[in-house]
Amino acid sequence: MSNPAMSAEMKQRVLDKTWFYDFELPDGSHTRRYEDGALDLIHDTRLRMLDQALGKQWPGGISGRSALDIACHQGYFSVQLARRGFAQVTAVDARADHVADVELITSAIGESRVRAQQCDVHALSTDAVGGPFDLVLCFGLLYHLENPIGALRRAREMCSGLCVVETQVVPNLSGNVDWGSYRYVKPLMGSFGIIDETYETHGMEASVTGICLAPSTEGLIWIMEKVGFKDVTLLPCPDDGYEQLRFGKRVMVSGRI
Numbered sequence: 185m186s187n188p189a190m191s192a193e194m195k196q197r198v199l200d201k202t203w204f205y206d207f208e209l210p211d212g213s214h215t216r217r218y219e220d221g222a223l224d225l226i227h228d229t230r231l232r233m234l235d236q237a238l239g240k241q242w243p244g245g246i247s248g249r250s251a252l253d254i255a256c257h258q259g260y261f262s263v264q265l266a267r268r269g270f271a272q273v274t275a276v277d278a279r280a281d282h283v284a285d286v287e288l289i290t291s292a293i294g295e296s297r298v299r300a301q302q303c304d305v306h307a308l309s310t311d312a313v314g315g316p317f318d319l320v321l322c323f324g325l326l327y328h329l330e331n332p333i334g335a336l337r338r339a340r341e342m343c344s345g346l347c348v349v350e351t352q353v354v355p356n357l358s359g360n361v362d363w364g365s366y367r368y369v370k371p372l373m374g375s376f377g378i379i380d381e382t383y384e385t386h387g388m389e390a391s392v393t394g395i396c397l398a399p400s401t402e403g404l405i406w407i408m409e410k411v412g413f414k415d416v417t418l419l420p421c422p423d424d425g426y427e428q429l430r431f432g433k434r435v436m437v438s439g440r441i
């Protein structure tokens with residue numbers, strides 16, 4: 185993509201940073217990445233899985249549609265959505281630094297369809313960010329939250345078409361529990377693991393509060409149905425995809441309105 189507006193100063197600012205993602209600049213140079221690009225495969229796998237879901241939901245194409253990228257980080261998936269034809273992509277993240285990075289990279293590559301805004305997932309509303317949106321992405325976020333169910337309710341409220349959630353998951357617990365008495369028994373519908381990020385809240389990929397509830401796959405699917413998504417589907421990972429997604433330690437799940 186050519187962007188004559190990318191100044192030498194802007195290019196230098198991009199190249200001086202270490203990014204979470206691989207962005208190609210108009211002159212063909214690439215952003216320097218964490219661990220020399222060791223994380224590229226996870227992003228690439230997720231993109232391929234997302235593409236499959238988009239093709240299934242909108243076989244006639246996605247041009248002109250709107251998307252909300254919740255917890256957008258530096259806007260990698262937002263940029264990819266714009267390139268696939270989404271007319272307008274709203275990229276939100278709790279961290280102001282990420283919003284600034286989205287603005288920098290979208291200016292550098294000349295991508296005007298992505299608009300970045302600082303917003304916590306729990307503060308999302310149509311008044312705050314517009315919408316509802318044809319597509320809502322919620323990648324890499326749920327397991328950093330102390331209220332993942334509330335976040336899924338926000339995602340449902342913001343969505344008018346397809347929602348795709350991607351998350352780390354924990355092993356499931358199943359079975360029956362006595363609910364007040366052995367005479368009244370309830371089945372477990374899934375489980376959450378409590379994860380401590382209280383010493384990592386300064387980290388750019390981490391929780392902003394530190395107490396995290398990571399769902400099991402079964403729990404996630406059940407909750408997505410309960411908050412109002414239909415056709416909730418566990419998306420397949422390609423055979424050569426990132427190991428965590430291949431072995432179900434992270435999952436991508438779609439739900440429709």
Ligand SMILES: C[S@@+](CC[C@H](N)C(=O)[O-])C[C@H]1O[C@@H](n2cnc3c(N)ncnc32)[C@H](O)[C@@H]1O
Binds near residue numbers: 278324328389390
């Ligand atoms: C692991 S990164 C995932 C980024 C991106 N979605 C992806 O999958 O590559 C987690 C992101 O969630 C953001 N985040 C954490 N807590 C949040 C919250 N309460 N609301 C919105 N964003 C949050 C972080 O700032 C970070 O950008």
